[in-house]
Amino acid sequence: MKLQHYLGGLENLGPVDFEKKVFVQEWEKRIFGIHTVMMAESAHLINALPKYSVDTLPTAFKSDWTWASLRTGAEGMQPFEYFKFRYYEKWLGGISGFFVSSGYIEPDELNTRVDHYRQEPDAPLPDKPSAPIRDQIVRYLMEGDSGLRPYAGAPLFYQGDGVVIGDPVAVDHTRLPGYLRNKPGKIVEVYPGAYAYFVNTGLDGIGEPMPVYRVAFDAVDIWGEEKSEPNTTIYADLFEAYLQPPS
CATH class of the missing domain: 2.30.30.50 (SH3 type barrels.)
Incomplete structure (x- = not known):
C-alpha cells in the first residue's frame, strides 16, 4: 500500500494517537451511516451471493460503492494532505468527491448546502429513508456481501x-x-x-x-x-x- 495507508515498520512517525472511541464527534456517526447506506444500495449487489433486488429500490443512487471505493479515494490523497485530516474527515472528502464526480450533485450545490448548515446548524436534516430502502439497509447489515x-x-x-x-x-x-x-x-x-x-x-x-x-x-x-x-x-x-x- 502507499505510504499513508500502511505504516508498519516505519520509524519517527509519532506521536501515536491512542484514542479508543469509535466516534469522537457526533457528525462522524452520520458519515459512517451515509457510507453504510451507499454500500447497501450499491448496484454491484445485484450479483452478490445474497440475492438483493437493488435494481428495484426507489433510489436515484445507481452506482457501485464498496469499501474499495472508499479506500481508493483515501489512498489517492496526497500523503501530506492525508495526514492533515481526521479519519472521518477523509471519509467525508472521499464520499463528497464521489458524488460530485459521478454527477449526483454539482459543486456549487454542495457548497450552498454546506454554507446553509454552517449558518443554521440546527436546521432540519433530509428525510429518513423510505421503508423499502430502510429494509434493504437492515438486510444488508444482517447478510452482507461475500466475496466467495x-x-x-x-x-x-x-x-x-x-x-x-x-x-x-x-x-x-x-x-x-x-x-x-x-x-x-x-x-x-x-x-x-x-x-x-x-x-x-x-x-x-x-x-x-x-x-x-x-x-x-x-x-x-x-x-x-x-x-x-x-x-x-x-x-x-x-x-x-x-x-x-x-x-
Whole structure:
C-alpha cells in the first residue's frame, strides 16, 4: 500500500494517537451511516451471493460503492494532505468527491448546502429513508456481501509451502501491505473456495476469483533482528496473485 495507508515498520512517525472511541464527534456517526447506506444500495449487489433486488429500490443512487471505493479515494490523497485530516474527515472528502464526480450533485450545490448548515446548524436534516430502502439497509447489515465466488482452478500453493511476496506495480488501490513486498513466508492455511475483490486493480493483479492464503512471516525477515522481538510471527491473509514460489 502507499505510504499513508500502511505504516508498519516505519520509524519517527509519532506521536501515536491512542484514542479508543469509535466516534469522537457526533457528525462522524452520520458519515459512517451515509457510507453504510451507499454500500447497501450499491448496484454491484445485484450479483452478490445474497440475492438483493437493488435494481428495484426507489433510489436515484445507481452506482457501485464498496469499501474499495472508499479506500481508493483515501489512498489517492496526497500523503501530506492525508495526514492533515481526521479519519472521518477523509471519509467525508472521499464520499463528497464521489458524488460530485459521478454527477449526483454539482459543486456549487454542495457548497450552498454546506454554507446553509454552517449558518443554521440546527436546521432540519433530509428525510429518513423510505421503508423499502430502510429494509434493504437492515438486510444488508444482517447478510452482507461475500466475496466467495465459483472457481474452476486449483490452488497454486498448499499448507507448508514456502513463498515469496511479489512486488507489483503501484496502483490506485491494493490489498498488499507494503512492508511484505519481496519478503519470504510460509503458507499456514489455504482458505476453502476462491474469492473475488470488489474492483479489478489492473497491474496489481486482484479482482477475479482466486484462492486466498494465510501466510506466516518471521518478524526478523521483515524488520531485521535489531527491530524485532524474538520468536515473533506475523500473519497476513493474501490473494494468490501476490504470492510467488521461492527462486
